[in-house]
Each structure stands twice: as structure tokens, then as C-alpha cells.
Amino acid sequence: MNKDEILQMLTVKDATALYAEADRVRREYVGDAVHLRGLIEFSNACGRDCLYCGIRRSNRSVQRYRMSVDEIFACAKEAKILGFKSLVLQSGESAQYTLDEMCSLLRRIKQEQGLAITLSIGEKTRAEYEALKQAGADRYLLRFETSSEKLFCELKPDSLQQKRMQCLAWLREVGFQVGSGIMVGLPGQTISMIADDILLMQELDLDMVGFGPFIADPTTPLGDAGSASLDLTLRTLAVIRIVMKNVHIPATTAMGTIDPEGRQKALKAGANVLMPNVTPTQYREMYQLYPGKPGLKQAPSDTFDTLVRLVQSIGRTVADDAGHSLKILK
Numbered sequence: 251m252n253k254d255e256i257l258q259m260l261t262v263k264d265a266t267a268l269y270a271e272a273d274r275v276r277r278e279y280v281g282d283a284v285h286l287r288g289l290i291e292f293s294n295a296c297g298r299d300c301l302y303c304g305i306r307r308s309n310r311s312v313q314r315y316r317m318s319v320d321e322i323f324a325c326a327k328e329a330k331i332l333g334f335k336s337l338v339l340q341s342g343e344s345a346q347y348t349l350d351e352m353c354s355l356l357r358r359i360k361q362e363q364g365l366a367i368t369l370s371i372g373e374k375t376r377a378e379y380e381a382l383k384q385a386g387a388d389r390y391l392l393r394f395e396t397s398s399e400k401l402f403c404e405l406k407p408d409s410l411q412q413k414r415m416q417c418l419a420w421l422r423e424v425g426f427q428v429g430s431g432i433m434v435g436l437p438g439q440t441i442s443m444i445a446d447d448i449l450l451m452q453e454l455d456l457d458m459v460g461f462g463p464f465i466a467d468p469t470t471p472l473g474d475a476g477s478a479s480l481d482l483t484l485r486t487l488a489v490i491r492i493v494m495k496n497v498h499i500p501a502t503t504a505m506g507t508i509d510p511e512g513r514q515k516a517l518k519a520g521a522n523v524l525m526p527n528v529t530p531t532q533y534r535e536m537y538q539l540y541p542g543k544p545g546l547k548q549a550p551s552d553t554f555d556t557l558v559r560l561v562q563s564i565g566r567t568v569a570d571d572a573g574h575s576l577k578i579l580k
């Protein structure tokens with residue numbers, strides 16, 4: 251699809267038919283099963299200062315934490331017992347863990363629990379990505395956030411877009427299933443930029459597309475900016491599904507934050523993944539990239555059950571496999 255066609259879909263007056271088409275494409279290319287990936291937010295330490303982020307380096311109101319490697323492993327073990335086939339290990343970008351620590355953790359989870367592992371731990375060197383892949387990580391999420399270089403520089407003042415794109419290329423080279431994506435409704439973002447973002451996702455031939463709405467956090471420099479609407483978020487999701495077809499797309503917690511029915515609506519507009527939070531409850535309040543995150547006090551078992559019921563309530567099933575890339579499975 252070209253940019254004009256994408257723009258036409260993003261701006262259509264009544265999006266009902268757009269959502270229905272995205273749902274049809276989702277059914278045809280990825281099926282009815284919804285993949286549950288257990289999310290472990292294992293450290294909120296971050297050396298970067300992205301303007302929109304609640305755990306940015308200069309936010310002094312955040313109490314920082316670092317789970318020990320044994321705590322992370324215990325969490326993975328609990329996730330396996332609950333029924334998860336797949337984990338997402340996420341943290342801020344920092345040097346809190348050595349490469350050896352991370353690699354031995356990955357090997358242990360892989361060998362003893364047999365779970366598929368997605369990492370979301372930011373920019374690394376090619377050699378580090380290679381070591382993490384060899385230690386057992388299967389997938390890597392690294393959002394490019396926006397394809398606009400100007401907007402990227404404004405919102406991520408201590409990052410380089412070129413480096414981010416280089417990292418995405420390295421991840422592919424070393425054999426990861428690669429996920430990337432954007433934030434929708436960022437201050438200064440236009441519909442034209444979102445169309446360019448979708449074209450870039452297509453060019454990167456992603457296995458997973460992760461994205462969520464911008465939610466203004468009062469403790470950040472963008473605290474007074476308006477948050478994204480669910481309407482724009484769902485339109486973007488639907489268009490990504492129609493354009494990208496056989497990729498995994500999560501209905502993110504942020505969508506459930508801006509609308510209590512946000513995740514159900516997202517699953518009906520093209521999404522096929524949910525990421526229940528299995529981080530120990532004592533850490534969850536400290537990992538708030540945006541305010542108002544639901545389920546902060548919910549035990550992992552309750553979170554799992556809530557999401558299974560959510561999936562069943564819309565007539566879908568929970569997947570019983572690890573949910574690897576549909577591109578490599580072909």
C-alpha cells in the first residue's frame with residue numbers, strides 16, 4: 251500500500267468497516283487464538299531521559315528497583331506454572347546487569363522452564379545482541395517510536411535515531427524475531443507521520459508490532475500535553491493489521507488505561523496478543539511509564555485469570571503454543 255491509501259484508511263469518517271476488515275485479516279492470517287505473554291518488568295533503572303516516560307532518568311519522584319536474577323527466575327517459574335508459554339523480560343536502559351548475568355539467566359529459564367523469551371531492554375552492541383540470542387532469547391522488542399527524525403530528537407534528546415535503526419538491523423542479523431513500533435498521539439505527531447511510521451514497519455518486515463497510545467504523565471516535561479484518543483489508536487492498529495497481515499500485535503495495557511474496554515476493542519480491531527503483568531506486586535507501582543496503569547495490585551494468577559476471561563468474553567481462545575513469528579513458521 252502507498253502512503254495515500256494508508257492516509258485514506260487512517261482518516262476515514264466512520265471506522266466501523268475499517269475495524270471489521272482488520273478483524274477479518276487477523277482471522278485469516280493469524281487465527282482466533284490470542285497469545286498470552288507474561289511480562290516481567292525487572293528493573294526501572296534507566297539512563298535515558300525520554301520526555302514522555304515516567305521512569306526517565308531525571309524523574310526524582312520514582313523509587314528505583316532492581317530485581318535479583320534469582321527473583322526474576324522465580325517469577326519465570328511461577329509464570330510457567332500459571333500456564334504461560336512465553337515471557338517478556340523488560341527493563342529501562344541501564345547497565346544494572348552484566349552481560350554474563352543476563353546470559354546465565356536466559357540459559358536457566360530456557361533449560362529449566364522451556365519458555366519462549368522476548369527481551370525488551372533497549373539499545374546494545376551487536377556483540378551483546380548476539381550473546382543474548384545464543385543464550386536463549388528468541389525475540390527482541392525495540393520500538394523506533396516515530397519515523398520523524400525531528401520528533402525523535404525532540405522527544406528522545408539523548409538517543410540517536412540512526413543508532414536505533416542500526417540496532418534493529420543488528421537484531422535481525424543475529425537471528426532474533428524482531429518487534430518494533432511507535433507511540434500514537436505523541437505531541438507534535440501528525441497523521442502523515444503515522445502513515446510514514448506504518449510504511450517503515452513494512453520496510454523493516456517486522457515479526458511483531460508493539461505500540462500504544464501516548465498518555466501524559468504529570469511528572470514528566472510533557473505532563474500538560476493531551477493524551478492520545480482510543481479512536482486514533484484503534485485506527486492505527488487496524489491499518490497496521492491490514493497492511494502487515496501476519497504479524498503479532500498486542501492489545502497493550504496502555505489501551506486498557508485510556509478506556510476500560512480498550513483491550514477488548516483492540517482485539518476486535520486486529521490485535522492477537524495480550525501481555526499480562528507477572529511482575530511481583532511490590533514492584534509494579536514503581537514501573538509506571540505512564541499513570542493510571544490498571545492491575546497494579548493484582549496477583550499474577552488473578553491477572554492471568556482476568557485475561558483468560560477477557561479473551562473468552564469476546565469468543566476467542568487462548569493459544570496453547572509459544573506464539574513464535576508467523577513468518578519463520580511458514
Ligand code: SF4
Nearest residue numbers: 296298300303306342
Ligand atoms: S522510554 Fe525507555 S529508554 Fe526512554 S526513559 Fe523510558 S525506559 Fe528509559
